[in-house]
Amino acid sequence: MASSVLTVPESRTMVLNMGPQHPSTHGVLRVILELDGEIVLKAEPVIGYLHTGIEKNFEKLTYSQCIPLTDRMDYLANLSNNLGFCLAVEKLADIEVPKRAQYIRVLLTEFSRIASHLVWLGTHAIDLGAMSVFLYCFREREEMLKILEAISGQRMMTSYFRIGGLALEPPPGYLEWISKFLDTFAGHLAEYEDLLTENPIWKLRTQGVGVLKLEDGIAMAVSGPSLRGSGSDYDLRKYFPYSSYEEFDFKVATQTAGDVYARYQVRLEEMRQSAKICRQAIDRIPSQGPFRAEVRGLVPPSREEMKTSIEGLIYHFKIWTEGITPPPGEVYQAIESPRGEIGFYVCSDGSNRPYRVKVRAPSFVNLQALPRLVIGKLIADVVASIGTIDIVLGEVDR
Amino acid sequence: MEFVTQHPVLVVSLIKIAIALFVVMTALAYLTWFERKVVARIQSRWGPYWVGPHGLLQPLADGIKFLFKEDVVPPTADKVAYLLAPFLALALALTTLALVPIGPATISILGQPTQLVISHSPIALILLFAISSVGVYGVMLAGWSSNSKYPLLGGLRSSAQMISYEVSLTLSVVGVLLLAGSFDFYDIVGHQAGHWFHFLPSWEIFPQFLGFICYLTAAIAETNRVPFDLPEGETELVAGFHTEYSSFKFAMFFMAEYGNMITVSCLATLLFLGGWLSPFPDRWSWQLYLPGAGLIIGGLALIVGGLRSVQWNAKAVFPVLGLVCIGVGYLCTLHGATHPVAKAVQGPFWFISKVFLLLFFYVWARGTLPRFRYDQLMSFGWKFLLPLSLINLVGTSIFVVLGWHP
Numbered sequence: 001m002a003s004s005v006l007t008v009p010e011s012r013t014m015v016l017n018m019g020p021q022h023p024s025t026h027g028v029l030r031v032i033l034e035l036d037g038e039i040v041l042k043a044e045p046v047i048g049y050l051h052t053g054i055e056k057n058f059e060k061l062t063y064s065q066c067i068p069l070t071d072r073m074d075y076l077a078n079l080s081n082n083l084g085f086c087l088a089v090e091k092l093a094d095i096e097v098p099k100r101a102q103y104i105r106v107l108l109t110e111f112s113r114i115a116s117h118l119v120w121l122g123t124h125a126i127d128l129g130a131m132s133v134f135l136y137c138f139r140e141r142e143e144m145l146k147i148l149e150a151i152s153g154q155r156m157m158t159s160y161f162r163i164g165g166l167a168l169e170p171p172p173g174y175l176e177w178i179s180k181f182l183d184t185f186a187g188h189l190a191e192y193e194d195l196l197t198e199n200p201i202w203k204l205r206t207q208g209v210g211v212l213k214l215e216d217g218i219a220m221a222v223s224g225p226s227l228r229g230s231g232s233d234y235d236l237r238k239y240f241p242y243s244s245y246e247e248f249d250f251k252v253a254t255q256t257a258g259d260v261y262a263r264y265q266v267r268l269e270e271m272r273q274s275a276k277i278c279r280q281a282i283d284r285i286p287s288q289g290p291f292r293a294e295v296r297g298l299v300p301p302s303r304e305e306m307k308t309s310i311e312g313l314i315y316h317f318k319i320w321t322e323g324i325t326p327p328p329g330e331v332y333q334a335i336e337s338p339r340g341e342i343g344f345y346v347c348s349d350g351s352n353r354p355y356r357v358k359v360r361a362p363s364f365v366n367l368q369a370l371p372r373l374v375i376g377k378l379i380a381d382v383v384a385s386i387g388t389i390d391i392v393l394g395e396v397d398r
Numbered sequence: 399m400e401f402v403t404q405h406p407v408l409v410v411s412l413i414k415i416a417i418a419l420f421v422v423m424t425a426l427a428y429l430t431w432f433e434r435k436v437v438a439r440i441q442s443r444w445g446p447y448w449v450g451p452h453g454l455l456q457p458l459a460d461g462i463k464f465l466f467k468e469d470v471v472p473p474t475a476d477k478v479a480y481l482l483a484p485f486l487a488l489a490l491a492l493t494t495l496a497l498v499p500i501g502p503a504t505i506s507i508l509g510q511p512t513q514l515v516i517s518h519s520p521i522a523l524i525l526l527f528a529i530s531s532v533g534v535y536g537v538m539l540a541g542w543s544s545n546s547k548y549p550l551l552g553g554l555r556s557s558a559q560m561i562s563y564e565v566s567l568t569l570s571v572v573g574v575l576l577l578a579g580s581f582d583f584y585d586i587v588g589h590q591a592g593h594w595f596h597f598l599p600s601w602e603i604f605p606q607f608l609g610f611i612c613y614l615t616a617a618i619a620e621t622n623r624v625p626f627d628l629p630e631g632e633t634e635l636v637a638g639f640h641t642e643y644s645s646f647k648f649a650m651f652f653m654a655e656y657g658n659m660i661t662v663s664c665l666a667t668l669l670f671l672g673g674w675l676s677p678f679p680d681r682w683s684w685q686l687y688l689p690g691a692g693l694i695i696g697g698l699a700l701i702v703g704g705l706r707s708v709q710w711n712a713k714a715v716f717p718v719l720g721l722v723c724i725g726v727g728y729l730c731t732l733h734g735a736t737h738p739v740a741k742a743v744q745g746p747f748w749f750i751s752k753v754f755l756l757l758f759f760y761v762w763a764r765g766t767l768p769r770f771r772y773d774q775l776m777s778f779g780w781k782f783l784l785p786l787s788l789i790n791l792v793g794t795s796i797f798v799v800l801g802w803h804p
Contacts, residue, residue, distance in 0.1 A: 016547050023636060038551065038772055129624060129769025135441035201625055201768045379551070380771040383634050 012036055016379075020049045024127045024383045027393030031370070031382065038378045043371040047364075050397040058357035062323030063089050064163060066354065071157040073359065074395040077116040079109050080337035082161035085357075087242055088333035088344040089163045093298050093326035100289040101165040102244045107281035108151070108160065109243075109335075110274040111178065114185070115144045116338035117271050121192060124264070124387035128205050133195055140188050147177055163324065164299030165292030175282050182275050189271060196264075206261035210373040210385035213258060220372070221365050224340025225270060226389050229263035231256040236336040243335075247284075250277050260388040267390075270338075298324050323352035339363050339390055359398055363391040406510045414516050415496070422495055426656045427457035433761045440765035451704070451712030464649035472544060472642050479543035484643065484650035487536030491657030494529050497522045498664045499583050501674045501745025514746065515583075523581045523669075527568055530620075530661065534560040536654065537622075537639050544642035552638030555772055556622060562779040563619040563626075569787040570612035573794035574602045574669045587673035596679060601672035608790040610670045612783055614759075617662035619779065621655060623760055625767040626775060663756040664749075671752045674745030689747035693727025696720075 019030035028049035034042035054073055058066050070081035083105055090097060097105075122137030145155040151170050152160035160167050196202045212222065214230045227234060235252040237245045253269030255262035293299045300319045305312035328350040334343035340362030349355040366389045373385040401409065431446060431453060438445030446453025471480065499515035519525055534557055541553010575581065578589040592600045603610045619626035635641070640651045667673055678685040697720040704716020730743050770778065 014547065016551075024634065038555075125768065129627070130767065131437070131624075132441045132765050135443060139442060195766065196768070199768065201770060204774050205768060205771055378772055380634050380769075 013041060018379075018382065020046075024123075025386060026123060026391060029367075029386065029391065029393055029396070031386070033379070033382065035379070038380075040374050040377055040379065040382060043374045043382065045367055045370050047367070047393075047396050050393045052394070052398065054398045055357055055359060058354050060353065062352050063326070063354065064319075064323060066357070067162060068157065068159045071159055072394060073361065073398055074116075074337060074339065074342070074363065074392045075156055076119050076392055077109075077112050077338045078156060078158055079105075079112040079160065080335060080342060082159060083109055083243065084333060084335045084337070084342050084344045085346075086161045086163050087335065088331050088346045089326060091331045091333050092329060092346055092348055093163075093295075093324065095164050095293050095295050095298055097165055097243070097293050098290045099244065100286050101291045101293075103281050103285045104166060104170065104291070105161055105243050106245065106248065107178070107278055107285065108148075110277045110281070111144065112148070113274045113338045114271050114278075115141050115148075117267050117274075118144075120267060120338075120387075120390045121264075124384075124390075125192075125196065127383045127387045128202065130195060130199075130202070133192055136188065136191060140185065143181055147174070147181060150174060150177070162292070164295060165290070169291055175285065178278065179282050182278055185275055186272075189268065193268065197268075203261065205380070205384060206259065206264060206388075207257075208259050209377065209381050210260045210388055211258050212369055212373060216372055217258075217369065220369050222340070222369050223365065224336070224338070224362050224390075225253075225263055225266045226340065226366050226369070228252065228254045229266045230258035236334055236341055240334065242333070248277050248280050250280075260384050263388050298326070325350060325352050334360065337362055339392065339395070340366060342395075359395075361395045361398060363393070363395040364398075367391050367396055410510045410512050411516060414512070418495065418516055419492070422492065422657070422660070423653075425660065426653050427461065429656050429660070429757065430460070430652075431457050432757070433764070436758065436761045437765045440762070451707070451709055451715045454715070461649065464646050467645040469645040469647065470642075472546060474545040475642065476543040476545065479539045480642075481647075483536050483540035483543060484647040484654070486539065487533060487654035488650040488657065490529055490533045490536065491654040491661065494526050494661045495657070495664070497526045497529075497583070498661070498668070499587075499673075500749045501742070502584070502587075505742060518584070519582070521581045522583050523571070523575070523586075526661075526665065527564075530658070531564055533654075533658065534564075536651075540643065540651070541639035544639075546642050548636045548641045549639050552635045552641065555635075556639055559622070559626065559775060559779070560620060562776060563616045563783070566612055566779060566783040566787045567616035567620055569784070569791055570609045570616060571665075571669055572791050573606045573609040576791075576794050576798045577602060577605065583668050583673070587668060587675065590672040591675055593679050599672055599675065599677045601670065601675070603670040603672075606670060606790070606794070608786060609794075610666070612787040612790065613666060613670065614756075615783060616779075616787075617666065618760065618763065619775070621658040621662055623655075623659065624764040625769050627769060659757065659760060660753070663753045663760070666756055667749060667752040671756075672748075673752075674749040676744065676748050686741075686744065687731050689743045690727040690729075690731030692747075693723045693730065697723030697725075697727060 014035045016033045016035055017030060018033055019025035020028040025031065030046040030049065032042075032044045032046060033040050052072065054069050057069060061069070067082055067085060070085045071078040074081050089095075118137040118141045122134040122141075125131075125133035125137075148158055148160075149155045151174050152158040152167065154160075212226065212230050214227075214232060216222075217227045217230045217232065223234065231254060233252045233254050236242070237250075238252055250273045251269075253266045253273060255266050290302070292302070294301070297315060297318070300306075301312040301315050306316040307313075326348045328348055330345065330347040332343055332345045334341045336342075341360065342362050343360035345356075345358040345360070346354050347356040369389060370385060373389070374382045377385075434456070435445045435453070446456035449456045449459045471477070496516040497519060499513065499518070501514040504511050504513055537556040537560065538553050541549045541551075541556065544550070544553075574586065578586040580586060580589075590599070590601045594600050594604075598604065618624075640648055643651060676685050676688075700720030700723060701717045704712050704714075704720060707713055707716065
């Protein structure tokens with residue numbers, strides 16, 4: 001096959017398909033770049049390569065069967081997704097969750113926020129060439145996953161939060177284990193900072209790169225650390241507290257520069273604040289007490305009750321065979337996931353399956369800011385910008 | 399035998415080339431193992447572990463794997479240039495090593511006295527730079543002829559980068575040349591003999607510290623290593639200029655990169671670190687026992703470590719290796735340090751130790767640093783490194799003209 005490589009292009013620009021198979025598009029994101037040399041003239045994210053139909057599947061499942069699916073959207077912070085969905089259904093059915101369960105929920109969501117940010121930091125660093133940070137982050141995350149496995153039985157797809165409370169009584173000693181981890185975590189965080197924060201190359205690569213103006217961010221409904229790096233302090237844990245967050249003392253990390261470096265600092269500070277919340281939660285969690293609400297017909301009765309009373313057995317059987325039936329109505333419940341505002345709109349027609357569930361996925365919304373961050377920059381900045389908005393493709397495509 | 403006496407240079411050179419090729423190819427292979435082990439250590443993991451004791455056979459396994467992989471040539475590639483590029487890259491990387499002397503001794507092969515270098519040239523340094531400059535063609539042709547977008551961008555980046563840093567690289571060594579007054583490595587190293595204040599080795603790294611830093615930085619960029627590994631910046635350009643290469647052609651690029659690493663490390667050793675000279679003054683005669691002692695201690699460590707290992711193959715192999723090391727070390731010290739063998743070992747021992755140290759520095763940088771961006775790399779090269787090496791050059795020239803040089 002004779003063909004010349006010296007074909008004269010019709011225009012100066014070159015279209016480059018970055019992804020869906022590319023080492024640093026964090027999954028299967030595809031970005032169509034129009035390049036002049038290495039300068040990006042146009043960037044268009046193309047999504048849908050990981051579409052799983054989760055939202056549609058919700059309509060075919062009972063409420064409690066929906067929870068494992070929420071794990072599979074944002075698989076790095078699945079506990080946040082569990083929490084968002086459970087809170088929405090609890091709001092719909094008007095279930096009051098016991099304080100102990102609320103605190104454990106806070107503890108574990110903040111714990112998984114740290115784990116999620118560790119994955120972000122590691123992948124972001126390896127995108128910019130700092131290979132060791134990646135492995136350090138995953139080393140710590142491994143320990144966190146072990147703790148989550150001990151608590152819930154699963155490393156990643158925990159499905160630990162259930163409607164009305166938690167799935168199981170947490171194992172003995174879990175609080176000590178978490179607090180032992182948090183003791184060492186401050187040192188590990190300092191280790192990452194040693195390698196990156198003051199590193200001149202890291203600063204060169206991140207400062208002034210991928211700048212998101214606050215107005216633009218708000219106009220595009222960007223949320224989470226990506227927006228807080230631009231000067232906003234919008235954090236649902238403070239603005240619309242849920243699950244007793246109002247009782248915890250923590251600062252919302254913000255930076256004003258709006259560049260990749262600012263968002264890096266915000267996320268590092270968030271890890272510190274999350275560790276602080278975890279410690280407070282550990283102090284508050286009572287060692288005894290119910291981990292599930294006691295609501296007839298909506299929350300499964302405790303195992304003891306199921307074994308000893310006929311009424312408990314009947315409710316147990318009813319809930320696990322036909323599911324729960326919240327009253328007709330619709331609710332929207334948003335929580336602060338590691339990526340931003342994750343909202344669950346749940347519409348019930350009074351049957352045992354939701355009529356419609358719509359997820360306001362922060363990754364999906366934040367992704368639309370990508371072209372704004374990269375136009376006029378170089379290819380290397382595209383990589384930094386994809387890393388900095390911290391998307392999870394499972395959540396983008398749902 | 400008659401042929402040998404008729405063509406002594408030819409035969410001896412061929413023998414030396416064969417030995418050097420064997421040594422260099424083995425060194426290349428084990429450099430990858432060394433890098434993976436050191437980076438793994440930095441990143442608190444094990445690295446290669448299961449192929450042979452502590453992954454010692456991993457390079458061999460990798461090589462076999464490369465050989466048996468399907469050799470895919472993209473249908474739109476320009477065949478001639480596409481096939482030429484990896485050969486060019488590897489051949490040039492290996493050719494430069496022919497000019498690198500590793501010791502001062504004269505040995506005898508088949509009765510012919512000869513030096514520890516394949517080709518002793520009075521303009522060795524210029525020749526070396528000339529050959530390594532052509533190396534950029536390998537990368538450029540690879541990027542261009544693949545007729546694919548990522549390799550094209552990678553090829554563009556590397557040619558720009560390698561040409562830019564070539565300037566600083568060459569200028570940074572001119573200071574040494576001015577001081578030594580020769581292009582011959584033997585003269586350059588000979589000029590560094592002796593000590594200041596009776597203990598500080600009079601190596602060029604001290605008067606030419608600025609030049610050394612410039613050289614080291616430019617050399618990392620020249621060999622496309624972290625933090626200047628943009629041409630193959632994995633997370634940006636997939637694999638850069640060799641994205642479309644598979645099988646053994648990819649391995650050739652890989653070997654060329656490691657070969658270049660060895661070359662620039664050898665060059666830094668010869669120019670700045672006193673080549674094969676010992677850092678200690680001659681009056682300390684115990685230093686002559688160092689190579690032997692090092693081998694014996696290393697051998698003991700291998701035996702102890704091997705016996706304590708949990709891997710059965712490490713238990714079997716390491717003590718044997720340790721015994722071999724002890725044996726060689728014993729031979730080096732057997733008849734006292736004045737024995738010709740012990741003397742001949744001195745030069746290569748120090749030379750290899752220094753090269754090894756520099757290679758370790760390379761690997762260390764890779765385990766620690768993020769990557770530059772393309773424009774930052776160019777401005778760093780042209781706006782910072784080049785003026786710095788020019789200042790060094792002008793300063794050195796003034797000192798030489800005024801006759802102040804040591």
